[in-house]
Amino acid sequence: MTVTQRIALVASHGDEAQSQLALLKQRYGDTAPEDADVIVALGGDGFMLRTLHRNLALGKPVYGMKLGTIGFLLNPFHPDDLHERLARAQPTIMHPxxxxxxxxxxxxxxxxxxxxxxxxxxxxxxxxxxxxxxxxxxxxxxxxxxxxxxxxxxxxxxxxxxxxxxxxxxxxxxxxxxxxxxxxxxxxxxxxxxxxxxxxxxxxxxxxxxxxxxxxxxxxxxxxxxxxxSVDQTMTLLFDPEHNLEERILREQFTV
CATH class of the missing domain: 2.60.200.30 (Probable inorganic polyphosphate/atp-NAD kinase; domain 2)
Incomplete structure (x- = not known):
């Protein structure tokens, strides 16, 4: 049984990201970051980094979906089964x-x-x-x-x-x-x-x-x-099991 998490949805200013933000809010609701269990970020790597910085004090895990130019720190965008994806997601601890x-x-x-x-x-x-x-x-x-x-x-x-x-x-x-x-x-x-x-x-x-x-x-x-x-400040990124950050970094070393 999948436990439904309270989701805070945030997005970059790009047209596609803003359009999908509105649709996802209708579908999954929206919670303020301070009251959410997880933050879902829509955009590229630059926006993901800004999201990490803006929410560092909250300590909430962040799950990104790529709706920008570069998406190394994000998962592929799919609007379906978001709660199920979050339940399966694997954590990666970031030490800034x-x-x-x-x-x-x-x-x-x-x-x-x-x-x-x-x-x-x-x-x-x-x-x-x-x-x-x-x-x-x-x-x-x-x-x-x-x-x-x-x-x-x-x-x-x-x-x-x-x-x-x-x-x-x-x-x-x-x-x-x-x-x-x-x-x-x-x-x-x-x-x-x-x-x-x-x-x-x-x-x-x-x-x-x-x-x-x-x-x-x-x-x-x-x-x-x-x-x-930093020894006292960390953030947690969430990745789909088939799209985890460790595997992508390993794959980068064999890209020619």
Missing amino acids: LSMSAHSESGTTVEALAFNEVSLLRQTKQAAHIRVTLNGVVRIEELMCDGLLVATPAGSTAYNLSAHGPILPIGSKLLAMTPISPFRPRRWRGAVLPSTTEIKLEVLDPYKRPVSATADSSEVRDVVEVLIRE
Whole structure:
């Protein structure tokens, strides 16, 4: 017997997502996220990430259905048997990265990233970045267009486009990947334990300004960025058994 769950329906601003949102509300009802058992998100990966951030404090599981451009973090869209799909769905625990970015103006911005934290040069000048891990300087001066640190869930996104490694879900690893490195030219990045405390210092920030982004939260003119896995904040994504995230990440490694 399937237990009917209270569903909060949310959707991106796309025409198709909004149209299906109205139909699903008529069919399954709609509950406010704070009173729901599960949040169902309609859209693409960008909207899914915004949904995770907006509802982090609620701690409710999120089940996404693809009605957008990219849907790596979502299930295929089908309007039928939603309660049955939710009852069969398998949970994946997401551990976001915690970013603390200190800017040239003296302000500090805290943000979370479910995909990645990235540093990018703001001008035509290459960024110069010192890389310190657990208090030990590993690269005194990295000259590059940027540098990113990705979670397993985010390792198939920007990280993969920058030729970084794909990480299995549950591996307790992070990918550190340079973007167009100039020196050390042969350095292609590193795979780090998720417990690693990362400090990235921007050298010559006035001549070579750098921005830092945690998912969609950007901080300009940073001088130092601290990154670590958040230990007290998690979100749960739900996937159809035949469409689970672990299998899709594995499949990505054999896509040619």
